[in-house]
Amino acid sequence: MRLHSQTTRADLPLAGNGSLAVRVNFLENGGVRYVARGPHIRGTFLLIPEHLRNGTVLPSSLRVQFGDGMDNRGYYEHRPDDPVIFGMRLHGWTDGIDPDDVSDGWFLGRYAESLRAGIHRQLTTTVRRRAEDVIRALVAHWRSLPSRRALLLAAARPKAEDLAMHEAELAATAEAEVMDLQGRRAAARRRLNVVTGIIRRRPRPIRAADPTPVRLPLVDRRNRPLGTIVVREVAVNEDVAGTVVFEVHGARIHGRFTVGRDIYRPQPLPQGVHVAYGHARARYFEYERDHEPTVNGVRLNGGWDHSTTDDLTTSTPERLPARVRLTRTTGHSAPDATARRASAVLRVIALHYLGRPDAEALRLAAAQDMAWQHLGDTRQKLRDLRRQRTAAERRTCRHREREQQYRALLTSTAAPDSAPLAA
Structure with a gap:
């Protein structure tokens, strides 16, 4: 239906x-001007379909503007023929009105006010309620217009190209997400194969603890000697698979250390x-372990990962963590001299563990101990990634x-079937 500029008249019940x-x-652009006159009411109202980004393809809500003119006039400027209700001049607009379900309660938005001498004032309760009655009557008339569909099309076309480009950008983003999720799923499947292979591997023999003392030299970060320590193996720890407990004695150093593979990065093979x-x-x-070591008379806890x-090497990394416990859950860093000696011990103990002939068997034991958890976590991750990919594919479509x-709106003379009023 073609829109016409002919003026029509109507009497609307309030x-x-x-x-x-x-x-x-x-x-133009789908707006309808209502010049109203009634008891204590006069002025112009514009009903404009709202074509919103990320909204419906055809506008599904209305903005009611107080005063005439489609220009972008400033919020502090009066419009021609601003409505006057009970002697109060209305200014601004109210938006988000569903023409098929206008609220029975208060619905005027925050920009429906009165402007006088450049100062915005709230509408009185009486004016607000009457303004809402007027808007309900106008919207009811707008809803009954035979050219309603054509009005929506006219309002949609000016922004259709920009909104089509916006949807294309969103689709491209979703497509990139699909590709990323496909890559992450492939990586998760590879990880699942690795974990399954670890579970199926035959455990390798692990040497029992050797209590024979071994003397090891300590050096600081500049390879300057810090004396020696005597190290002996206490246990191949059954509580934590793949670890070995060492007891250390030396000048100003006494206690035990438990050494294993990295525990905070969940790799199938640590x-x-x-x-x-x-x-x-x-x-x-x-929070607390048996036989925590003392270094320079300071008892240390925690660990290094x-x-x-x-x-x-025996001199790198330079400074490793050395923590003094204050309470069960709190502590602070050890003094510099203590931290320097503790770092030297940590490096030497770690190298001593890695030098064991069954180091790879210990690593496999640690991997198999965590494998079932990794298997469950990886399967859950695959399910999550599959669900995310499905959602991203749906967003793309x-x-x-x-x-x-939106592009069909630019050339069509009637609203396409795939662009309903509330899509």
Whole structure:
């Protein structure tokens, strides 16, 4: 249907009592002008379909503007023929009105105010309620217009190209997400194969603890000697698979250290090294351990976790963690001299562990101990990634479909079937 610029007249009933005489004109871009006159009511209202980003393909809500003109006039400027209700001049607008379900309660938005001498004032309760009655009557008339569909099309076309480009961008983002999720799923499947292979591998023999004392030299980060320590193996720890407990004695150093592989990076086959102060009975979260060592008379707790063994020597990494416990869950860093000696011990103990002839058997034991947990976690991750990919594919299809609907608005003379009022 083609819109016409002819003026029509109508009398609209108002809630409560009275009626509103209006002159109606169709405007460009789908707006409708209502010049209203009634008891204590006069002025112009524009009803404009809202074509919103990420909204429906065809507008599904209305903005009611107080005053005439489709220009972007400033919020502090009056419009021609601003409505006056009970002597109060209305200014601004109210938006988000569903023409098929106008609220029975208060619905005027925050920008429906009165402007006087450049100062915005709230509407009185009486003016607000009457303004809402007027808007309900105008929206009811707008809803009954035979050209309603054509009005929506006229309002949609000016922004259709921009909104089509917006949907294309959203679709491209979703497509990139699909590709990323496919790559992550492939990596998760490879990880699942690795974990399954670890579970199926035959355990390798692990040497029992050798109590024979071994003397090892200590050096600081500059390779300056710090004396020697005597190290003996206390246990190949059954509480934490793949670890060995060492007892250390030397000048100003006494206590035990538990050494194994990196525990905080969940790789199927653990890399790196982890050294815990004391005799560890659990893999994680021990606030206090038996036989925690003393260095320079200071009792230390906690541990050191390192992601690789490639940079591990008797002098590097330079400074490793040395923590003094204050309470069960709090502590602070050890003094510099204590930290320097503790770092030297941690490095030497880690190298001594890695030098065992059954180091790879210990690593496999640690991997198999965690394999079932890794298997469950990886399967759950695959399920999550599959669900995310399905959702991203659906978003891609939806945005591509909306892009085509917006582009169809540019050439169609009637609203496409795939662009309903509330899509």
